[in-house]
Amino acid sequence: MLKGIGIILVVIGHIYSNQTIFNWLYSFHMPLFFLAAGWVYKEKTVLADIKRRIQTIVIPYFSFGFLVLIYWQLMERRFRDSDMSFMDSLFGLFSGCYDNLEFNIHLWFLPCFFVTVILFNILVNLGGRRMAYLVSALMSLAFIVVPMHGLIWGIDRVFKYIGFYAVGVFIAGKSVKAVKKKVEAGIVAIVLLALSFSLSCYHLTMGIMWFVTALIGVAAVILISQLINENRILQYFGRISLIILCIHGPVYRIVVKIVSILLNLGTDAVRENFLLAMVVVVITMAICSTAYEVVVRLAPWMVGKKKVKEN
Template sequence: MYRNPVIDNLKGLGISLVILGHLQITEELFKVIYSVHMPVFFFVSGFLFKAEDNFRNFFKKKYLAIVKPFLTFALLTFVLHRAFSVITDNKNFSTVEDFFISIIFGNASNGHLSWNPPLWFLPCLFTLLILFYFIEKNKNKKIKVLFITLFFSIGVLLTSFNIYIPWGITNSLLALPFLGFDFLFRKTGSLEKILLYDIKFWIIPLILFGVSLACNYGFLNFAVHKFGNLFLSYLAGFLGILILIKASSFISSQQFEFLGKNSLFIFGFHIFLNALVKRGLTILNPNLPADITAILILLIVLVLFYLSIKYLRKSQKLKKLLFIH
């Protein structure tokens, strides 16, 4: 099956930003990363979205592609978390009760998923795609836009009252504009068209992206429900997606494309590999600036993931179990 290398490279850039964003970095770099690293994955989900099946088949496919990895990664990383707690004599560990409660709620609020907080994204994505399935079934474009606007407004209202529905449903409503934006790109063929623009065209998005970040007091942090100025945050998110799309078109590395294909596996385990590499690098040189240390950790983590995925995919059972391509 044909895979668009731009999309795989985009996923590679996105997962690199996710890894970097979960390391100790300066506030400026943190703000840049958190303005776009989740929107770009909503974009990819929209670009690849298909609603051709009946709902039963669609639900089954999304369950196997999203919920099953969520449950698998949650269980495996919980076991790793408990094992490391015993080895390091860390008394601050999650209990089996915490595990089951976290699975039920499916988000990272109120201490849920404390051993692997980024997993909140998968239940959120699942509920988002289920909702968008019904929106997309309507053939009237104006009605689609109306529904996206309505559900987004409900998400904003729920957020203003600090109401967060389990399995990331509130976040799904807030992410809906990115998915709608993404799907529009695929429908109109705009992705190919925009890549043809001269480099001078990208000066304006870059300037607007910088201005929107500078003028905003927050950013799109879905995990902890902080969104700053919504207009500026979403403007930065959309512009950041466009910039990353263009950046991904410059990448011609099969290794990086390979990492993009396996971004789900990397997403599931990066928190633990981050921690291990960080501990080793800090012991070797504890005085490096935060951003330089984070970038070095990112590079090491990507190399280790590349080598480990190459090794694990030799086993068909492990390849299937760990959702490796």
């Protein structure tokens, strides 16, 4: 549920060109993914975890990365003001450096996520969860104090997000039940969302306030997911969030262009109009869902799954 809500917010944030909404969503939607991943963390031996994460993160990253890079080089790059060469883009794919992923900037998440989950599990294996919590907290503090930028495989961003992953692991160790007092929980969720929105509007998202604002927004989404409890659409989007993350960039840009041609509007006008932007979001999610169903049947390894043996 959390991943489903999170990936919808990611797509909305990338499509709808409203700076206020953009700032608000970006104040918490990526921390939400790391916290949700930590929530389902299970300790494994280091080698077993690395093997599994290569299958579920690294292989999909390179698979979709190469496909989108080829599409970008042959098609989309011709229509964009980009001076990044193919070799620079290829370097970006292998290094995971944010500044070289212009062809599909959203891919930065996967190498960063890979390093985060592998590192946390190594820490747990070395000194237990308490040590992992402590090191994660210290890394988050270091991110605030020490400027970091452009390290390979998103290591600089690992410092930024590992604290949220640790919070998710910590929450998973507690008894979290579905809320019974729905009215009260709904009011709290609305208050938290309003507070999160206000803090982002006043740009209180720097330094230690980055973590405070993010946790407030994430807490609101957790409450909302508990209030909804079950929703097949959100759960489905959560399960296929990987492929949505990997391909929604080029998909939505094509959809925006088609809509702009049909309505005789500029692409910026389409993205600035809330209703039209939401139409693009719906179409993009539908295309990504269709792509997932095709890929999972023809090449499941691309989305980190093994081929199901037929009897």
